[in-house]
Amino acid sequence: MNTGAATASAPEVGRERWSGQLGFVLAALGSAVGLGNIWRFPNVAYESGGGAFLIPYLVALLTAGVPILLLDYSLGHRFRGAAPTVFRRLGRRFEGLGWFQVAICFVIATYYMAIIVWALRYTLFSLDLAWGADPAAFFQNDFLQAEEPAYTGRFIGGIFWPMLGLWIATLAVLALGVKKGIEVATKVFVPLLAVLFFILVIRALFLEGAAAGLDAFFTPDWNALVDPGVWIAAYSQVFFSLSIAFGIMITYSSYLRRRSNLAPVGYVVAFGNASFEILAGIGVFATLGFMAYQQGVAVDQLENIAGIGLSFITFPQIISMMPGGPFFGVLFFLSLTLAGFTSLISVLQVVIAAFQDKFALSRVSATAFIGGAIAAISLVLYSTTGAMFILDSVDAHTNEIGVVLSAILMCLVVGIGTRQLPALRRHLNAASTLGLGRWWIALVGIAIPLLLTFMLVSTLVTLIAEPYEEYPQSFLFTFGWGVLALMVVFAAVATALRWRRPVDDFTPEPVQEVGR
Template identity: 35%
Template sequence: MSESVKWNSTLSFLLAMIGSAVGLGNIWRYPYIAYTNGGGAFLIPYIISILLMGLPLLFIEYGAGYKFKAGITKVFRKINEKYEYLAWYIQLVPFFIMTYYSCIVAWDLLYIPASITKSWGSNPDNFFTNVILNNIDGFSGFTSISLYVLIALICIWVIAWFISHKNINDGLAKANKILIPLLFVIMIFIVFYALNLPGSMIGVNQFITPDWTSITKLDIWLAAFGQIFFSLNLGLTIVLAYASYLPDDVDIPRSALRVAVANCGFEVFTAFGVFGILGYMSSTSGIALNELVTQGTGLAFVAFPQVFNTMGIMGNIIGFLFFLCILFAGITSTISLIEPVTLSITNKFGSDRRHIVSLVCIVGCAVSLIYCTSCGSTIIGLFDGFLSQFGLLLNALLEIIIIGWIYGVDNLMDDLNKNATILRLGNEWKFMIKYLIPAILTVLWLSGMKELLTSGDVFALTVQSILIALLIILPAILTKLPAKVDDY
């Protein structure tokens, strides 16, 4: 890799890392997970899971990217060329996630102008399901598309390409320096406004009221470890790719701590705003809070528009800002998902970065078109369930085995501690990486697989079978193609 391909400042790297981690899951997943898993008591397993799994896994990807100055495929090949196939499998998981993630961001893009006039009317559920998605269940959904989603999706891909095809400092770094501060400022305004709404404390109190009996339940701990895994984008190889551009003088442990604190602090802070708004809705509508609390698209595109309807003119303003926040978070995460596969392809096949990014965006956009069909939202749910419960967890296990065990975590320690000031990694971190984290990931993986295998119908099994076939065949093709770079 050329020595010129480096972040021009530590701030650029940190904002890029925060931008990749702060995404849709922070805004609509954490509040639901915390509320349904012990409320205020959830913070205990949440913080412990950051220390026991989040940070050590960050260190593994930081260390590998920093030491090898390459993407995951070249890292694995340098360890042993027979692992290249596994690396391409790992790399394709975030690629497929990127294809449907961009579509969810496209849905949000449609809600920004809709929020100005509250186009969803008195029935946001019908607006989202039938107007935006043009939803039709089952195989017959392939026969029609949502024109609105198609147009918005192309816009998102054009934005992502425009940012990513430039060099990392003119593209990724500049975009994150603009979008991340704006995202934080707008969210701070929304949260403080929400906390001053009448009845907001009803929601906040229910959110933070601890259920101490939940601490002894295994499911609560698994929920905490799962939230940290997805919140910090572990297993996506984004960290590894970004770390490969680091200059030699960076303090890796301190950088990892800053990213973890910023990301997790953002999602906890955001949750107060979410529950403040839901508390207001509960007090004005008479609907019990537990009937309003949901996660994912149901919260963002159905529950919140219902709340904005009750706010008068402020609902137009807060709604616009809310969906703008989701857009900013979605764009920074989308461009971060483009980077790992771009780096791996460049490492093996060379060529100009602009050409590789253009190729990745064209192929990614083409795959995304399937989500514009009337069964697109169903396919997204199936892809997300499979890739998050099977793909990402297996990714992290493979990284631990090949980098932590076969290559040896000891071979990364000198690089990780090279410029360390406030924290030096020692034997306790090695124990967690080699023994504790694999055990946790295995339990999470088995739990996810059990859920997948017991919840599928014919349509779901067909879609997931096609995805499995792609994840087996495509890595074999990419592995067999001859490298065009001498030191690959």
């Protein structure tokens, strides 16, 4: 990497830009606020001490979420590129880490679309309560036609065709570019999502039994604070919900103008995302309180209140019970659809931007060829009768191993491999009205990688000792460990290919201090 005098370099010429800070903030919030905020956070909080969970959650947000988010911002903004470009500019031998992050996003995009299509279909099902008296049987047998943990090759028309249409629409948004496509979409969908979900929460608060649900969500179990598993759960939730450490925020921040107020924007995104998660918890558990009231049981006796079961089994049951259920159902599933869509376009942008940078592809070409390949794989795997099991295994291995490993390596590369943390801190301070102390270097360089290594080892021990969800080993080797192995192979091959654009003759330009 050239360390001489700062000059505008060739890769910078013509690089896309956000129209301003608002466009970036809404895009970043749209990426962070996704499906996991609505169905994962409430359940994790409930199982991890209720109201007491908010303490480790906020600690995790401040000591890991915000520092890594700012690390992503500083890398993308200073080195002006997609993830492989940034890590290449840190050092030739680190380019593979960027492609590993691209591989993570490639895989996530293939299955994320499936959940968005499910939510979109359920938006329509809500109008006439199409799931009938047994939402669980409808979801698993009639809708997904779930058979066994295996790739069956049997396509479901009711999923295939909507998925194809939504892929076309998604790629059209991406083909329009950062400003005319992604920014316009998020400026419409993120405020709409906030309005829809706020209405949904207000409605939930006035349901009979809502208070019992809120008690279950907020009543603290202080004994949980001495359980290491609760703290691991808090760090996991913060980490996964902020879209950090797998290239998204590196890519998004590379489109910011040189004079950008980085640190305050990071705080807005982090706390905006956290606020939405808490709001989701209030809405979800007020609604579960209504269901418990109707059934004459305690909230902790309800079934299917985790993950996919919460959204596609429990909520349809609630919608069928409550006054004005179809309207509530449309609000809920449309919110899921919008949250998923804004996250999906950020995941896809990581992949498309990487291929644009390295292979000198136009945006339209990269979207058509690379986005088209992702769409094809998505359709082949996730519109079939084995999709639910494939999705479950791929998601668990990608997030619990791939993303955590990516974060550990990123901290080690920046902190030890290149010793860039002091320079990145100076960059953040020069580009922010709110400065960072040396605590940021200590967290990113030492504390966070140690914590994440502990999390990763714990996960690996569990997955090796007990096959995930008791799926057959052959299935897990293909759609779990096999997917992780393919990510590594992809990263190695992509790294070995020749750059079609100049990448090494780049020098970070000095950033004028903001507001000082």
